[in-house]
Each structure stands twice: as structure tokens, then as C-alpha cells.
Amino acid sequence: MTPKGFGLNAVTHEYLVAHGAGIDPVTQELIDVTVELGGVSGMQIAPEQAAFMTMLTGLLDVRFAVEVGTFTGLSALSIARGLAPGGRLLCCDVSEEWVSIGRPFWERAGVADKIEVIIAPATETLAALPDDPTIDLAFIDADKESYLIYYEEILRRLSPRGVILVDNVLWGGRVVDPDADSDQDSSLAAIRAFNDAVVADPRTAQVMLPVADGLTLITRAPD
Helix, strand or coil: CCCCCCCCCHHHHHHHHHCCCCCCHHHHHHHHHHHCCCHHHHHCCCHHHHHHHHHHHHHCCCCEEEEECCCCCHHHHHHHHHCCCCCEEEEEECCHHHHHHHHHHHHHHCCHHHEEEEECCHHHHHHCCCCCCCEEEEEECCCHHHHHHHHHHHHCCEEEEEEEEEECCCHHHHHHCCCCCCCCCHHHHHHHHHHHHHHCCCCEEEEEECCCCCEEEEEECCC
16 A cells, blocks of 8 residues: 555555554555455555544444545444444445445444434534534544534534544645645635634644645644
């Protein structure tokens, strides 16, 4: 797999995964099946990101998680594996075709009963959730133009100890490339606008990590 991490060559990435990601056979097969899809497989999270998300979910003792953008299900598998006993994950996606690839792997991993998928625009699914602050973990990895909408819908429902994870915030390094024309790349423009909005938001605190294609962790700002 081509490494997504910045400054990592293939050999270093292989070493990193071998010494930290803990890829089990179910995960590896899902990765391999997704890679066989071709160029679209680039939407899959990196294996080290998957391991990080499982660990973080467990550390946060997550009871209710929300995912916006499931694709073939590796991120959902990773979150579901870290859920507290009785915890559940709500997945928002618009493609049953992609999600259906992941379902058998969720079954094999023994987490399918923890995952609910709603095939519909995520803006509608999120807006229909109760206003109670019950979301302990959220992962945003869908259409970049709607990132700010997803952020606002989730933030108003985020538990006091909740964390929002946002993927692709470095956009292959193009966010800082002066030659990258955001007029020609609506996703780049949206990512730049999102990053600027979040860092200026007094309601939250955030840290941007160079994990895979950039991963921002967002919490409520301390009182």
C-alpha cells in the first residue's frame, strides 16, 4: 500500500505498520479487497490510522460514536472494535455499494451488531439526531464541501468529553502549496476554509496531527 503519511517512504511505512498498527487477517483482507478497486481505494484510511482510532476509541470509553463517510468500512471496523461494552456506532453514507463490501468483515470481526448504517445524505441523518450531547466520538471523512456542516451538527451533540476526528486536513500537502489553485479544486478550498474556521472557533480546542493525510482532533474548549 502506498503510504499516506508525509515524509514516509514505502520501507519506513512498512516498518511503522509492522511495529504499531497490529494488522490482523480480517483487517488485511479488507485492505486488500479495497485496493483491488483501483484508484478509488485512496479513500480508505491508512492502517496506522485505523489502529490509532481503535486505541483512541477504547481510551475514551466511547459509548456512542458517529461516522460520516464509511466507504468500504475499515474506519467503522476500527471504531467498533474499540467501543465500550454496549457501545454503538452510527455510520452515515450514501453508497450501499461501498458499504456492502465492509459488512462481511464486520461480521467476521464480531462487531456487526454494534454498527448501524443509514444510507442517506449525512446532513439529514445528523440533523435528525436528538439534540442531547451524547456523541463521544465522531469521525468526519466524506465530501469536503460539507465538512463545516457536519462539524456544526456534531459539535452541538458532542458530549463533554467527546472528540471529533477530521480526516484529510492536509490534502496531500496542497493546503500550503501556493501553486495549488483552490478555484479549480473545490475540495481544497473547502479544506482550507474548514481548517481556518476550526482554529478560530472559541468553542473548541484542536490539534492537527500528520497521521496519514492529516488528522485533526477537536474537543470542547475548556471552561
